[in-house]
Amino acid sequence: MENRILESVNPQDTLGTLGIVGAGHIAQAVARHASRAGYQVTISSRKKPAELADLASSLGERVKAGTPTEAAQTDLVLIAVHFDQIPEAVKDIDWKERTVIDASNAIVFPEFKPKDLGGKTSSRVNANLFPGASLVKAFNTLPSAVLASDPNVEKGKRVIFVSGDDARSKKKVLTFAKDLGFYPIDLGGLDEGGRLQEFGGALITHNLIKLK
Numbered sequence: 001m002e003n004r005i006l007e008s009v010n011p012q013d014t015l016g017t018l019g020i021v022g023a024g025h026i027a028q029a030v031a032r033h034a035s036r037a038g039y040q041v042t043i044s045s046r047k048k049p050a051e052l053a054d055l056a057s058s059l060g061e062r063v064k065a066g067t068p069t070e071a072a073q074t075d076l077v078l079i080a081v082h083f084d085q086i087p088e089a090v091k092d093i094d095w096k097e098r099t100v101i102d103a104s105n106a107i108v109f110p111e112f113k114p115k116d117l118g119g120k121t122s123s124r125v126n127a128n129l130f131p132g133a134s135l136v137k138a139f140n141t142l143p144s145a146v147l148a149s150d151p152n153v154e155k156g157k158r159v160i161f162v163s164g165d166d167a168r169s170k171k172k173v174l175t176f177a178k179d180l181g182f183y184p185i186d187l188g189g190l191d192e193g194g195r196l197q198e199f200g201g202a203l204i205t206h207n208l209i210k211l212k
Contacts, residue, residue: 014062015039015179019071021089022080023052025144026103028059030078032148033180035060042066042074045081046089069093076176078103078139083115083122087129096132099169101176103139105199114200121194123163134169137194138162138177138184141204151181159208160184163193183210 015038020027023045031041041063043056052065071077072093078101081089086104106115106122117125123137139147141161151158160182164170170186177184187193196203 016076016176017042017074018176019066019074019077020044020080021068021071021077023047023055024080026139026147027078027080028055029144029148030080030103030139030180031059031063033151034176035062037179037181038062039176039179040064040074042071044068044071072098075099076101076172079126080104080139083107083126086126090129094132095130098130098133099172100130100133100135101139101173102126102135102137105140105204107199114198121191121198123190123194127190134164134166135190136162136164136166136170136173137190137197138173140199141197142207143205146207151183153209156209156211157181157183159210161187161193161197161203163187163190163197165189 018034018039018041020031020043023043027043031043034041043052043063044066045052049065049067056063056065068089076099079086080103083104083106102123106117108115123135127135138160160177162170162173162184174184174186187196195201
């Protein structure tokens with residue numbers, strides 16, 4: 001059934017590490033999936049780690065609270081804060097040689113319309129905030145409630161779209177999405193693929209299933 005919960009793997013089995021900057025619904029959804037899949041997760045926000053401890057423990061046995069700097073020291077780093085908050089959230093952190101997953105959407109509130117970025121994709125704009133890192137767009141097209149539900153549905157797997165310019169980093173994110181139970185689809189680079197994933201783009205909010 002679509003709403004069944006994935007069973008946790010053996011606590012001794014660890015697939016890798018995930019850091020998350022942000023603690024909202026998208027961050028929590030990915031943290032739960034990652035913990036169940038076998039990743040060690042560090043979740044962070046503007047709050048102190050002690051203030052996030054209860055939330056972290058509710059997300060899974062492999063999830064701990066930390067600072068954004070600590071979250072950035074992991075194999076993969078998910079950025080899950082509002083687009084306008086990213087510059088402040090990630091400043092003064094060493095991003096060299098990191099693989100960063102951009103799950104943000106550039107939205108104008110309260111009008112709820114796409115932000116005018118002068119023809120650039122949001123991830124192309126965000127890439128400048130992570131000097132030395134490889135940025136990959138993923139986990140931004142599904143509503144948080146859908147993203148949080150079981151990626152394994154009765155007739156197949158829920159689709160996650162992935163875009164990025166660096167082949168090695170993109171492969172890491174494709175593997176990560178597959179580990180979580182999703183069916184990842186490579187859309188190409190941050191410009192062509194990222195545009196399809198943009199808020200207002202062709203693929204936003206579409207809950208697609210790869211049939212068995």
